[in-house]
Amino acid sequence: MAGKRRVGLGHYIILIIIAVAVVVYLIPIYWIIITSLKSPSDIVTKVPKFLFRITWENYQKLMPMEVPLIFYVFLVEALIGILLVCLSLKKDVAIVQMLIPMGSILFALTNFYAFISTMNYNFLMLIVYAVAAYWLIRKTTATMTQASLIWGSLAAFSLVAVCAVLAGAGSKYFHQLLNSIVIGFGSTILAVGLGTFSAYAFSRFEILGKEDLLFFILSTRMLPPVVVVIPVYLMYSKLGLRDTHLGLILLYTTFNLSFAVWLMKGFIDEIPKEYEDAALVDGYTRFQSFFKVVFPQSVTGIAATAVFCLITAWNEFAFALVLTEVGGKAVTAPPSITSATGSGGVDWGMIAAKTFIFLLPVAVFTFLMRKHLLRGVTFGAVKR
Amino acid sequence: MANLRLKDIKKSFSGQIALDNLNLDVEDGEFFVILGHTGAGKTTTLRCIAGLEQPEQGEIYMDDELISDMTPATRDVAFVFQEHILYPHMTVYENMAFPLHPRGHSDSEINLRVVEIAEMLHIEHLLERQPSQLSGGETQRVGLGRAMVRQPKVFLMDEPISALDAKLRAEMRAEIKWRQRQTGITTLYVTHDQTEAMSMADRIAILKDGGVMQVGTATEVYRSPANLFVADFIGNPSINLIPCEVLAEGENIRMSFLGHLQWQITEAEIAKKLATVDRDCEVILGVHPEDISLEDGQGTNGIPAEIYEFESLGAETIVDLSLGENGEGETVMLKVRTSPDFDKAVGQIVSINFDQKQLLFFDTITGEAIR
Numbered sequence: 209m210a211g212k213r214r215v216g217l218g219h220y221i222i223l224i225i226i227a228v229a230v231v232v233y234l235i236p237i238y239w240i241i242i243t244s245l246k247s248p249s250d251i252v253t254k255v256p257k258f259l260f261r262i263t264w265e266n267y268q269k270l271m272p273m274e275v276p277l278i279f280y281v282f283l284v285e286a287l288i289g290i291l292l293v294c295l296s297l298k299k300d301v302a303i304v305q306m307l308i309p310m311g312s313i314l315f316a317l318t319n320f321y322a323f324i325s326t327m328n329y330n331f332l333m334l335i336v337y338a339v340a341a342y343w344l345i346r347k348t349t350a351t352m353t354q355a356s357l358i359w360g361s362l363a364a365f366s367l368v369a370v371c372a373v374l375a376g377a378g379s380k381y382f383h384q385l386l387n388s389i390v391i392g393f394g395s396t397i398l399a400v401g402l403g404t405f406s407a408y409a410f411s412r413f414e415i416l417g418k419e420d421l422l423f424f425i426l427s428t429r430m431l432p433p434v435v436v437v438i439p440v441y442l443m444y445s446k447l448g449l450r451d452t453h454l455g456l457i458l459l460y461t462t463f464n465l466s467f468a469v470w471l472m473k474g475f476i477d478e479i480p481k482e483y484e485d486a487a488l489v490d491g492y493t494r495f496q497s498f499f500k501v502v503f504p505q506s507v508t509g510i511a512a513t514a515v516f517c518l519i520t521a522w523n524e525f526a527f528a529l530v531l532t533e534v535g536g537k538a539v540t541a542p543p544s545i546t547s548a549t550g551s552g553g554v555d556w557g558m559i560a561a562k563t564f565i566f567l568l569p570v571a572v573f574t575f576l577m578r579k580h581l582l583r584g585v586t587f588g589a590v591k592r
Numbered sequence: 593m594a595n596l597r598l599k600d601i602k603k604s605f606s607g608q609i610a611l612d613n614l615n616l617d618v619e620d621g622e623f624f625v626i627l628g629h630t631g632a633g634k635t636t637t638l639r640c641i642a643g644l645e646q647p648e649q650g651e652i653y654m655d656d657e658l659i660s661d662m663t664p665a666t667r668d669v670a671f672v673f674q675e676h677i678l679y680p681h682m683t684v685y686e687n688m689a690f691p692l693h694p695r696g697h698s699d700s701e702i703n704l705r706v707v708e709i710a711e712m713l714h715i716e717h718l719l720e721r722q723p724s725q726l727s728g729g730e731t732q733r734v735g736l737g738r739a740m741v742r743q744p745k746v747f748l749m750d751e752p753i754s755a756l757d758a759k760l761r762a763e764m765r766a767e768i769k770w771r772q773r774q775t776g777i778t779t780l781y782v783t784h785d786q787t788e789a790m791s792m793a794d795r796i797a798i799l800k801d802g803g804v805m806q807v808g809t810a811t812e813v814y815r816s817p818a819n820l821f822v823a824d825f826i827g828n829p830s831i832n833l834i835p836c837e838v839l840a841e842g843e844n845i846r847m848s849f850l851g852h853l854q855w856q857i858t859e860a861e862i863a864k865k866l867a868t869v870d871r872d873c874e875v876i877l878g879v880h881p882e883d884i885s886l887e888d889g890q891g892t893n894g895i896p897a898e899i900y901e902f903e904s905l906g907a908e909t910i911v912d913l914s915l916g917e918n919g920e921g922e923t924v925m926l927k928v929r930t931s932p933d934f935d936k937a938v939g940q941i942v943s944i945n946f947d948q949k950q951l952l953f954f955d956t957i958t959g960e961a962i963r
Contacts, residue, residue: 505679
């Protein structure tokens with residue numbers, strides 16, 4: 209980039225426009241945060257209060273009566289993880305790499321403890337922790353990207369564990385948040401996984417009636433989902449899928465699958481076929497060449513698709529409300545937030561607190577994926 | 593190492609015929625070049641052999657074993673693609689080690705082999721790099737190395753050096769040829785460049801519209817092409833093809849160009865060749881540029897021609913001669929390759945003589961050579 213960039217008046221005007229836009233977009237979030245920190249009397253004043261006494265009572269209401277000790281262990285672990293991610297994002301921090309074996313052992317131990325102590329969701333914990341621990345212990349040396357990925361996942365898993373501990377100790381909201389995590393990420397993994405495979409098939413093989421099938425898959429998005437809420441309700445009642453995690457996971461997967469197939473097809477089309485041909489000739493099977501060649505190169509696409517799928521599943525309200533019982537075992541966070549309107553009026557403080565906690569995971573996830581997201585949405589725009 | 597036999601291969605892509613009853617026999621240890629224009633079915637042939645395309649009909653044998661129904665993985669061939677396929681998410685070392693993993697080699701074996709090949713290709717200093725950090729020539733070398741780490745039965749190369757600049761191409765040509773001779777692995781090499789084909793091949797197969805036109809050594813396809821297509825394709829500058837009439841007076845055979853330029857066939861062998869042709873009919877005369885000699889003024893059996901233009905190339909001079917206009921008013925041109933001390937001027941009239949032993953004749957209608 210040689211040459212000096214001219215900074216003209218237009219540049220400043222654009223900056224001002226962007227600044228205004230940022231403020232406009234951030235005001236609701238700012239308002240949610242300060243509302244969640246206000247006492248009920250401060251919230252309902254006629255003139256909005258910008259100066260007030262910060263109170264944590266809204267958040268305390270969401271916590272269980274007694275917070276178990278393991279909660280703090282996980283919280284500290286999560287904080288360590290976040291700190292190390294920040295460190296590893298700065299290049300040449302050898303300490304991050306040196307800490308990996310130690311972290312793996314620490315991680316494995318807490319896994320074990322979590323498995324024994326939190327009886328709720330231990331199936332999830334077990335799988336996630338087992339995979340992560342296996343991977344960590346195998347990886348003694350890693351690049352910076354891998355290191356930040358390792359610690360990032362450690363932090364993420366620890367935060368999930370925090371939720372699980374709080375839910376186990378009797379917190380209703382964290383139980384629901386955990387449902388959202390399980391259902392949101394579960395359906396995202398399913399939709400993106402299935403979508404990637406079928407996109408690969410559509411992209412690479414001669415399939416009878418390919419165009420028609422693709423159109424059929426797209427056509428499932430042409431109907432507003434709410435239209436089918438009653439048939440789905442009846443169907444789920446008969447099948448016993450109402451108020452189950454599986455039911456909602458399947459439903460959100462269905463919503464997202466067509467989107468995932470189309471998006472992933474675009475990405476896989478961009479990867480030259482010769483890459484796999486070379487692998488096939490070298491003696492790899494079709495599956496191996498997919499996982500070793502196509503998969504690593506479509507990570508960007510997968511990340512972009514995953515973000516969109518997760519946001520859809522995470523924010524979904526109508527089906528989550530209809531298909532779950534009030535206070536049932538599979539209620540997700542969005543219906544739970546609205547349920548704060550009770551006989552004693554609307555508890556705005558609690559709604560704000562719940563909303564803020566609800567915002568965090570997806571905001572962080574999207575933030576982490578932002579590079580992929582940007583590349584993802586512009587990828588394939590230029591045809592060769 | 594293996595021989596390879598393709599029998600009646602047929603392949604079409606959505607109705608478009610790519611290979612039409614293709615038959616090929618490749619000997620063990622041979623450097624076999626498939627030459628043809630774009631769309632002649634060269635790449636399709638290689639892809640069929642590798643198992644990346646399934647022919648609709650026909651059989652492929654390797655070492656007299658039918659491999660048509662085998663998966664690409666079990667055929668034990670190595671494919672060098674036109675655009676050298678290096679995986680962007682792996683380092684050069686990982687790229688080169690990639691073909692060895694499914695063969696059950698140990699890590700130390702793989703390391704040994706990769707380093708050995710890297711040293712051979714002078715790329716050992718690149719092993720830790722990412723493919724995006726390589727130059728064109730380096731990418732090419734790594735791509736070749738990637739194919740060479742294995743000891744396959746057959747190498748399939750699809751225009752592996754066509755993307756390089758001329759100098760590097762000449763270098764790589766010699767290098768590939770030398771390595772093939774060292775390893776003795778049967779190699780099928782696809783190209784559209786006839787110079788490349790002639791300089792590298794033990795034998796050349798010329799493909800047109802999915803069918804084999806001729807198979808032979810470089811000399812064979814140059815000196816006795818099977819038909820007009822082959823004759824026109826091979827050689828640079830390309831062969832002179834001139835329609836002419838055969839006039840017979842008993843045993844005496846005279847040829848005539850453009851109705852008025854006549855000359856006598858003195859070579860008995862050529863006369864015998866032409867004896868099979870109907871009298872007073874048109875044939876196409878093929879004569880390579882170096883088989884024409886120039887003389888000042890009117891020679892005895894010479895044909896007068898005007899010097900139209902010439903190019904001095906240093907080691908030789910290419911002269912364009914004008915023979916006059918044909919019936920349709922087009923100027924009939926002749927290319928002659930002479931020594932660099934050519935000293936005649938444009939517009940001068942010279943007389944040309946053919947080296948009659950090297951003359952080729954083709955049927956006007958079928959394009960087949962008259963032998």
